[in-house]
Amino acid sequence: MTTDEFVPAVAAPWKDRLPGARRLRDGHVIYWWGEILAILAFYFVYSAIRNANKSDPAKAFRNAKRVIHWERWLGLWHEHLFHHWAVLHSRFLIITMNYVYGSLHFIVTAGVGVYLYRHWRDDYPRWRNTLAIATGLALIGFITFPLMPPRLLPHHFGFIDTLAKDPAIWSFNSGAVSRISNQYAAMPSVHCCWALWCACVLVPRVKHVWAKVLAALYPCLTVTAIVLTANHYFLDAIGGFVVLGIGYLIARIMTRAGRGPEVEPPEAPESPSEPAPALF
Secondary structure: OOHHHOOOOOOOOHHHHOOOEEEOOOOOEEEHHHHHHHHHHHHHHHHHHHHHOOOOHHHHHHHHHHHHHHHHHHOOOOHHHHHHHHHHHOHHHHHHHHHHHHHHHHHHHHHHHHHHHHHOOOOHHHHHHHHHHHHHHHHHHHHHOOOOOHHHOOHHHOOOOHHHHOOOOOOOOOHHHHHHOOOOOOOOOHHHHHHHHHHHHHOOOOOOHHHHHHHHHHHHHHHHHHHHOOOOOHHHHHHHHHHHHHHHHHHHHHOOOOOOOOOOOOOOOOOOOOOOOOOO
16 A cells, blocks of 8 residues: 555545545545446446347348448458458367457456556546447447348358357357347447457556557457458448547546646746846
């Protein structure tokens, strides 16, 4: 415990005496258990809204054809090329990407959040709000623009559901997941949004060059996973990056915790009314 963190129990405010209290430089107090409860509640509400919006497959297919048309115009329509090559030439790569897509975004994002809370607590509120706002904005895309992912396109498009075909932690076609999950919640990609969030948090803060490189490459790995597993289009990834940027701008404006008190610039000394006498 550092000296600036030690406050005698008698003199400390009541909120500082609660277990798990961490005081920020501007006087705000946060609690690790409060953060966990808030995150779980937020994710429960997010999942309920996301999965309750059971969209029309016909509308989702029309939007998929729009996305394909836009990608062709932009020169991005290469999902089938990469997906087809991986399926034919590297089953190991497909299985690896299945696990990356199915679990890594939860594990890495949670780990980065804990790291930020423990070591950069004054930055934590702003980046926590950034992630929450961006994830909430993604719901607008899911509701207003239901999108059929490549794996659900008609067979002649040439995509397969790798999560169902090869070993994975879970599949959209398995048991309860197939009944409750909104499979047309694809634009924007929350996987890519969270991955870029992790990189933005880690790259300026970790010390070692190799750690910075790994953090910077993590969004690239996520884009690779969503494309090779046929769960998203490239434009979904771009949409995820855009909502993160919007979320950061909003969080930067609205977040007060951790900013610290405003420091006024020192006043300029007044010029003497009479010149100082010469010493020599």
